[in-house]
Amino acid sequence: MKEKRVDHAGAAASFLADEAHLAFHDARLWDMRQKRDAQMHLLPEWQELRTLASQIKEHTLANLAEYLQQFEDNATRNGIRVHWAADGAEHNRIVAEILEARGAKTLIKSKSMVTEECDLRPYLAARGVTVTETDLGERIQQLDDQMPSHIVVPSVHKLTGDVARIFARHYGTDPAADDPHQLAEAQRIAARPVILHADAGMTGANFVVAETGSFVVCTNEGNADLCATVPGVHIATIGIERLVPRMADLGVFVRLLSRSALGSPITQYTTHFRGPQDGGEMHVILVDNGRSARLGMADFWTSLKCIRCGACMNTCPVYRRSGGLSYGAVYSGPIGAIIDPTFNERKYSTLPFASTMNGSCTNVCPVRIDIHDQLYKWRQVLVEHHQMPFVKREIMHMAGRLMGQPKLYRAAMAGGGAALNTLPRAALYNWLNPWGRHRELPHPAPQTFHSWYRRNRPRKPDAGTDAKEAT
Numbered sequence: 001m002k003e004k005r006v007d008h009a010g011a012a013a014s015f016l017a018d019e020a021h022l023a024f025h026d027a028r029l030w031d032m033r034q035k036r037d038a039q040m041h042l043l044p045e046w047q048e049l050r051t052l053a054s055q056i057k058e059h060t061l062a063n064l065a066e067y068l069q070q071f072e073d074n075a076t077r078n079g080i081r082v083h084w085a086a087d088g089a090e091h092n093r094i095v096a097e098i099l100e101a102r103g104a105k106t107l108i109k110s111k112s113m114v115t116e117e118c119d120l121r122p123y124l125a126a127r128g129v130t131v132t133e134t135d136l137g138e139r140i141q142q143l144d145d146q147m148p149s150h151i152v153v154p155s156v157h158k159l160t161g162d163v164a165r166i167f168a169r170h171y172g173t174d175p176a177a178d179d180p181h182q183l184a185e186a187q188r189i190a191a192r193p194v195i196l197h198a199d200a201g202m203t204g205a206n207f208v209v210a211e212t213g214s215f216v217v218c219t220n221e222g223n224a225d226l227c228a229t230v231p232g233v234h235i236a237t238i239g240i241e242r243l244v245p246r247m248a249d250l251g252v253f254v255r256l257l258s259r260s261a262l263g264s265p266i267t268q269y270t271t272h273f274r275g276p277q278d279g280g281e282m283h284v285i286l287v288d289n290g291r292s293a294r295l296g297m298a299d300f301w302t303s304l305k306c307i308r309c310g311a312c313m314n315t316c317p318v319y320r321r322s323g324g325l326s327y328g329a330v331y332s333g334p335i336g337a338i339i340d341p342t343f344n345e346r347k348y349s350t351l352p353f354a355s356t357m358n359g360s361c362t363n364v365c366p367v368r369i370d371i372h373d374q375l376y377k378w379r380q381v382l383v384e385h386h387q388m389p390f391v392k393r394e395i396m397h398m399a400g401r402l403m404g405q406p407k408l409y410r411a412a413m414a415g416g417g418a419a420l421n422t423l424p425r426a427a428l429y430n431w432l433n434p435w436g437r438h439r440e441l442p443h444p445a446p447q448t449f450h451s452w453y454r455r456n457r458p459r460k461p462d463a464g465t466d467a468k469e470a471t
Contacts, residue, residue, distance in 0.1 A: 056253075112202065
């Protein structure tokens with residue numbers, strides 16, 4: 001049985017119908033885009049930083065095996081236990097084995113998109129391990145049984161009232177609370193005892209430094225530091241593409257990350273982890289999960305440069321108006337639309353078409369990923385691999401044949417104008433016209449440009465007239 005495609009258009013329609021959430025989501029993300037622009041204009045070297053970041057990433061990816069080996073050697077010397085996971089299943093097994101060996105039944109974790117990618121929480125829950133997200137946005141999504149809707153701000157689609165109702169169900173707080181600070185305090189009060197008594201802690205990593213065998217976690221809440229240091233066991237789950245070669249390279253990305261993500265000069269906490277604390281353990285799990293395969297894709301390998309800032313999502317008019325959950329994937333927005341098909345081409349085949357191809361995503365990317373070019377290329381690949389839905393495929397075939405025959409095309413344009421003027425709405429607005437579900441078709445022009453041009457263009461004199469004038 002073929003896997004069902006994500007119905008992005010259907011889910012987006014539901015989000016669009018909720019005017020309050022739509023307006024807030026659009027305004028909130030656009031505000032982050034504007035703050036990002038303000039920070040960009042404060043740095044005269046901004047474009048040079050983007051170019052340098054792109055070059056560092058491309059160099060690293062071109063020599064990934066060597067830098068991964070260098071990191072493992074240095075991390076091992078630092079006392080870190082390095083594990084390798086070919087896919088999500090192996091990652092989850094390794095985590096479970098580490099916890100089981102220490103009798104750990106409670107795990108606190110900070111934000112990590114890779115663990116979402118691997119479906120870690122349900123895997124551990126089935127084995128009797130209680131996992132608690134400590135990032136505020138991630139915890140809200142966990143309590144509401146939803147995946148993150150944004151790479152950086154996981155619950156950005158929720159209003160204060162939504163959070164109040166969720167916390168009322170789980171924490172017994174006032175369901176009518178409308179003060180975000182009060183709600184944040186409720187989460188802090190609920191989380192601290194869990195953190196203090198946890199058996200193990202888990203973080204992700206924003207950057208991994210091959211030269212030093214260390215990794216860096218950038219947060220704004222401080223919860224990652226608590227997850228890493230309060231329990232005796234620290235597990236870090238890291239995608240293999242997060243490497244940079246040298247500590248000197250790190251400064252380039254730290255200057256770009258928070259400015260691109262939230263429009264702030266730097267994250268509140270930029271923590272370097274080099275080895276386990278006294279008497280403790282530190283494990284790093286380097287996760288492939290399709291990244292090596294993507295590295296071999298000539299048209300899509302540069303998506304591995306992504307530093308997970310979410311700038312492309314904040315600027316994307318489609319994402320801002322459809323919501324992250326409509327993408328049906330851990331990674332949403334423009335970057336998700338080029339990453340997700342590498343995991344499952346059929347399931348996510350609709351996502352590269354969820355774009356206006358305006359190029360704003362590429363313009364704001366701090367590492368210069370050609371996102372809109374890759375969206376276009378994915379469309380070509382999906383058509384070649386017969387992954388386009390039947391109706392859209394047939395419409396495109398008809399349009400291709402029509403536009404490939406000028407006389408037929410002109411006749412159709414003339415006939416189309418007449419049809420728009422005379423046919424009933426039921427004949428024009430039906431399942432064959434998905435565009436018309438949310439839009440009115442344009443009023444037909446009195447004449448086409450071609451017909452106007454034929455009547456009004458200057459006529460060339462014939463050869464006989466030219467000869468007479470010459471004599």
